[in-house]
Every structure is written in C-alpha cells, then in structure tokens.
Amino acid sequence: MTPTLRKHHRTAWFFLLGFLPVLFLAAIAVLPETKPTPAPIDDQPTALPAVLKSGETKQFAARMRGAGNEERQLEIEVLRPLTNAAALVYLTTGPQARPQDGILLGSLSSQNIYRFNIGENGGPQPIIVVFDPIKNSVIQTIKL
Amino acid sequence: MSVNYAPVLWNRQKKLYDRLMAGFMALFLAVFIGLQLAVYPNITVETLIIRASGSLAFLMLHIILCIGPLARIDRRFLPLLYNRRHLGVTMCCVALVHGIFNLVQFHSLGNVDPLISMFTSNVNYGSIGRFPFEVFGFFSLLILMLMATTSHDFWLKNLTPRIWKTLHMMVYFAYAMLLAHVLLGVIQLEKSPVLIGLLALGATTVAGLHTWAAVLTKRQDTEPEAGLLEGFHRVCQVGEIAENRAKTVMVGGENIAIFKYDGKLSAVSNLCRHQNGPLGEGKIVDGCITCPWHGYQYLPHNGQSPPPFTEKVETYDLRLEGDWVYVNPKPYPEGTERPPCSIHNTLEKLSKIAEAYENGRQ
Numbered sequence: 001m002t003p004t005l006r007k008h009h010r011t012a013w014f015f016l017l018g019f020l021p022v023l024f025l026a027a028i029a030v031l032p033e034t035k036p037t038p039a040p041i042d043d044q045p046t047a048l049p050a051v052l053k054s055g056e057t058k059q060f061a062a063r064m065r066g067a068g069n070e071e072r073q074l075e076i077e078v079l080r081p082l083t084n085a086a087a088l089v090y091l092t093t094g095p096q097a098r099p100q101d102g103i104l105l106g107s108l109s110s111q112n113i114y115r116f117n118i119g120e121n122g123g124p125q126p127i128i129v130v131f132d133p134i135k136n137s138v139i140q141t142i143k144l
Numbered sequence: 145m146s147v148n149y150a151p152v153l154w155n156r157q158k159k160l161y162d163r164l165m166a167g168f169m170a171l172f173l174a175v176f177i178g179l180q181l182a183v184y185p186n187i188t189v190e191t192l193i194i195r196a197s198g199s200l201a202f203l204m205l206h207i208i209l210c211i212g213p214l215a216r217i218d219r220r221f222l223p224l225l226y227n228r229r230h231l232g233v234t235m236c237c238v239a240l241v242h243g244i245f246n247l248v249q250f251h252s253l254g255n256v257d258p259l260i261s262m263f264t265s266n267v268n269y270g271s272i273g274r275f276p277f278e279v280f281g282f283f284s285l286l287i288l289m290l291m292a293t294t295s296h297d298f299w300l301k302n303l304t305p306r307i308w309k310t311l312h313m314m315v316y317f318a319y320a321m322l323l324a325h326v327l328l329g330v331i332q333l334e335k336s337p338v339l340i341g342l343l344a345l346g347a348t349t350v351a352g353l354h355t356w357a358a359v360l361t362k363r364q365d366t367e368p369e370a371g372l373l374e375g376f377h378r379v380c381q382v383g384e385i386a387e388n389r390a391k392t393v394m395v396g397g398e399n400i401a402i403f404k405y406d407g408k409l410s411a412v413s414n415l416c417r418h419q420n421g422p423l424g425e426g427k428i429v430d431g432c433i434t435c436p437w438h439g440y441q442y443l444p445h446n447g448q449s450p451p452p453f454t455e456k457v458e459t460y461d462l463r464l465e466g467d468w469v470y471v472n473p474k475p476y477p478e479g480t481e482r483p484p485c486s487i488h489n490t491l492e493k494l495s496k497i498a499e500a501y502e503n504g505r506q
Contacts (some may be wrong), residue, residue: 003399005309005420010358012316013351019320020347027327030273031335081188083253134255 008049015088045115048073053126053144062128062142074105074128084132084139089116093123097141099131148189149264165234172200194245201239202322208232209350213357215436219425222436229295236285236292243285246278277329280321287318305420323347376463376470377420382409383467384486390433392424396473400424400460403433403444408484410444411460411471418455446481 048065052072055062059080064072076089087109092102105116108130130144171374176196180187211228214221251261261496262282268274291312295301300308321344331339379393385404392401392414399414401424412433414424421437428434432450442449456479463470464485476482 003394006358006361008310008313009354010362012313013354013358016320017351017355020323020351023320023324023327024344024347026272027324028340029333031332032273085254144150 029118043083045073045117047075055128055142055144057140057142059140060130060142062144064126064144065115070133072118074116074118074119074126075113076108076128076130078108080109081111082108082139084135086132086134088131088133089093089114090129090131091118091121092127092129093125094127097127097129099129099138102127102129111136147171157223158227158230161223162230165231169200169204169234169238172203176200190245190249194242194249197238197242197245201235201242203346204231204235204238204325205315205322205347206350208235209315210353213353215313216357216361216425217353219436223318224424225437226439232288233292233295236288239285239288243281247280250278267374273332275328277325277327277332280325280328284318284321284325287314287321291315300419305418309420317344319350350391373463373465373470376461376472378468378470380463380469381467382464382469385409385469388428389423390426392422393471395471398460398473398475400473401433402462402469402471403428404487405431405444408486409462409469410442410462410482410484412442412444412447413458413460413475415457416440416455417457423457445484446479448479 013079045102048067048071050066051063052066053064056079059078059082060112061079063075063077065075067073074091076090085105088099088107088137089106090099090102092098094101103118103121105118106114108114126144128144130138130139130142173196176199176349177192180192180195208228208231210225211221211231215225247258247262251265252257252259256264262278264275266274266276266278268276291314294303294311296307303311326343326408331343377395379395379402380391382404385391385402388403390401390403392399394400400411401414401422402409402411403424405428412423414422416423416435416437418435418438418440421435421440423433423435423442426434426436428444429441431443433444434441440455441453442455442457445459447459449455458475458478459480459482460475461472461482462485463472464487469485
C-alpha cells in the first residue's frame with residue numbers, strides 16, 4: 001500500500017469515526033416506543049358455535065358457521081400472506097361464481113381470521129370468491 | 145476481455161481458502177436457519193432466505209473489512225488477505241440474493257416497476273425513523289457489485305492500480321450505508337437490544353482495527369532523521385532487519401524496502417506492481433521477494449519477476465558504514481540490476497580493523 005493510499009484510508013476512517021456514532025445515536029433516538037402490531041379488525045363478530053360446512057385451499061380456509069337457528073356466519077382464515085394489494089370477499093351461489101353476481105361481504109388484508117355475518121344467505125351450495133379489484137381478477141374460488 | 149486472462153488462477157492455498165469460506169457459510173446458515181425456525185415457527189421460506197442472506201452478507205463484509213488492518217497489525221493474519229477477493233465476490237453474490245428476494249417479495253406484485261416501487265412506495269425521505277432504508281441497501285449493493293465485477297486483474301491492469309484502488313475504497317461508503325440500512329430498517333422494526341449491541345460491536349471492531357492500523361502505519365510513513373553521506377541517507381542498523389525479511393523506510397519521498405538475505409542487502413521499491421502491495425511486509429521465498437498480498441515475486445538484486453513473468457520494480461543503491469545501512473533514494477529504472485551490499489565483507493572489514501587495533505595496542 002502506498003503512503004498516499006494509506007493517507008486516503010486514514011481520511012476515510014476519520015470521517016467514518018465521526019459519522020457512525022451520530023448514525024447510531026440518531027437511529028436509537030427515533031426507535032418507536034411500541035413494536036408495530038397488525039392492524040385491528042373492527043366489528044369482528046364472535047364465532048358462532050357450530051361449523052356447518054368447510055373448504056380449504058393453500059391460501060384460505062373457509063367455514064360456514066351457524067347457531068342452530070337461521071343465523072349464518074362465514075369465517076375465512078387467511079393462511080398465507082396475500083400477495084395482492086386488495087382482496088374483496090363475495091358470496092355467490094350461481095354456477096359461474098362471478099363476483100358481480102354475488103354479495104360483497106368485506107375485505108381481507110393480513111394473515112388473520114375474518115368473520116362475516118350473512119344472515120340467511122348461506123344457501124345450499126355457497127361459493128366464496130376472493131377478488132382483486134385493482135387487477136380486476138379472481139384470486140381464489142372456494143366451494144363449501 | 146483477452147483470452148490470455150484466466151477467470152481464476154487456482155492453487156492449493158486458494159482452494160483451501162475457498163473450502164474454509166464455504167464451510168463457514170454453511171455453518172452460519174445452518175445455525176441461523178435453525179434459530180429462526182425455533183423462534184419463528186411460522187416463518188415463510190422467502191422471509192427465511194431474506195434474513196439469512198442479509199445477515200450472512202453483512203457478517204462477511206465485517207470479516208472482509210477486518211482482514212486488511214489485522215494483516216497490517218500482525219503478519220500472522222496475512223494468509224487471510226491472500227484470497228480476500230474471493231471472499232468479497234462471494235459476499236456480493238449473497239447480498240444479491242438478499243436484494244433480489246426483497247425486490248420480488250415486496251415490490252414485484254404491483255402495477256409499478258419493482259425498482260420504481262422501491263423508491264416511491266415509501267417517500268418519507270425527510271424522516272429518520274421512517275426513512276426508506278431499502279434505498280441505502282440498494283446503493284450499497286450497486287457499489288459491491290461494481291467492486292465484484294472489477295475484481296479481476298484484467299480490470300486492475302486496465303483501470304490502473306490507482307483508479308482501481310480508489311474505486312475499491314468505496315467499500316467504506318457502502319459499509320456506512322449498510323449500517324444505515326440496518327439501523328433504520330430491521331432495528332426500527334425489531335427494537336432488539338441484542339441486535340443493536342451486535343451491530344455496535346461489529347462497527348466498533350471494524351473502526352477500532354482500522355484506527356489501530358492507521359496509527360501503526362503512520363509511523364512507517366514518517367521519514368527517519370537520517371544522517372547524510374554523499375547522497376545516501378542513514379536508515380537503520382543491519383541487526384534491525386531479520387533474515388529473509390525487510391525493513392521499509394520512507395526516504396526522500398520514496399517508499400523503499402531493504403531486504404536481508406544470504407549475507408547481503410538489496411533495496412527495491414516497496415510497492416508491488418500488481419496492486420501496490422507492501423513488498424517490505426513479505427519475505428524472501430526461493431530467492432525471490434514475495435508480496436504478502438497475492439504472492440507476486442521479484443528478484444532482490446534487480447527487481448525483476450522471474451521468467452516468464454514481466455513485472456519489474458525500481459531498485460536503489462545501498463551502502464554499509466560500520467553497522468549502519470545507508471540508502472540512496474534516487475531510484476534506478478524498473479528492473480535495473482544493482483549489486484547487493486555484502487554484509488560479510490563489511491563485517492570482515494570491521495573485524496580486521498578491530499584486529500589491527502588490538503595488534504597495535506599490543
């Protein structure tokens with residue numbers, strides 16, 4: 001190594017020795033007080049006791065829950081992180097399972113369990129369509 | 145690139161070096177993945193790859209940055225320097241895996257180009273805590289890739305050692321940006337005191353070793369207060385130079401290595417023609433001065449590499465006055481033969497003088 005190069009190394013470290021402690025202190029000073037947690041899901045109804053029907057794919061597990069009377073509840077568990085920026089849940093009963101033919105229940109986001117009260121809309125062979133409104137494409141169809 | 149350039153010139157030492165490196169990497173990955181699976185049983189494969197590759201590349205960069213100063217502080221670390229560029233290129237490949245998986249995982253599924261998404265998905269450029277830390281990682285990776293792609297001797301020769309070394313000194317800038325990448329990224333998310341402690345330990349070790357080495361080598365760059373004798377500067381005593389080793393001196397702005405071997409002394413430039421490596425920190429192997437960095441060799445009496453190699457360094461005249469070594473800082477052109485200075489002749493002369501003095505007394 002030449003003396004000039006050694007001098008360049010010394011100069012570089014002279015600046016780094018001043019900069020690195022400042023960087024550490026600044027990063028520690030702005031540490032958030034709490035660890036980020038998944039966004040809470042509002043208005044999440046409690047699960048109805050009986051599982052009447054169920055279906056599962058690699059991405060989702062879906063269950064139709066009931067309470068003995070006509071009250072029905074659809075429970076969807078997002079098993080793997082979604083790779084879509086937006087995902088809407090539709091309940092359909094038609095043979096083509098198109099979202100526009102169904103009832104919009106709500107949206108899905110991070111890995112979690114989502115419940116939607118569907119009243120008497122369960123039908124004999126319900127089909128759940130998870131739809132990406134941005135890409136305008138069906139993410140998954142789940143038959144119960 | 146010319147067909148004369150082989151991608152890698154393998155030898156036993158390089159193979160051993162690379163095997164040890166691969167073993168270390170495999171061990172690190174096994175331990176890291178095991179720990180991650182134990183602590184986060186639901187972790188996805190993609191996240192595991194991102195974390196493992198990022199941690200491994202960052203650790204390797206620390207090791208790489210420590211090798212240079214360690215070798216300057218203690219010669220026993222010189223073997224680590226020998227094949228450091230393989231370590232650097234491998235580290236760059238691991239970092240590239242980290243970068244690509246991040247880009248795919250977080251930025252490739254939208255309607256925006258992944259690279260544009262990386263720069264525009266978080267635009268809190270005015271905030272420290274929420275700064276888009278990925279940008280630091282991206283530019284660091286660019287520098288590391290530039291260094292890796294120019295690491296071959298082809299680029300060293302064509303860019304010239306000066307430009308090549310300047311380019312490769314950008315690693316310090318990349319290191320600072322990577323620290324910012326980690327401090328404003330994973331540290332802000334995890335808030336783990338252990339992670340902060342490890343990061344501080346790593347940075348302190350790297351900075352401390354470089355500072356230590358800088359202080360030591362600054363002494364070498366200081367010219368001795370030498371006595372002058374017909375253009376020759378007094379630099380040291382013969383006894384200060386170990387057999388088959390050298391003493392390096394700065395005289396008249398010249399960086400000179402004075403070697404002692406087979407009862408002789410020879411002086412050549414201290415700068416290896418390959419990467420300006422410190423020849424004076426090497427030793428005589430098979431009659432040749434051997435550069436400690438990459439093993440380039442020169443004959444001590446003429447500064448020429450043994451055939452078929454063509455590298456040459458400047459030579460200098462030496463004189464012995466008593467036990468004192470004098471050097472003339474005026475360099476001879478590269479590869480000029482200069483007769484070695486015989487220590488035995490001088491010692492014999494000294495013993496004869498001593499003998500005559502003793503006889504005179506009697």
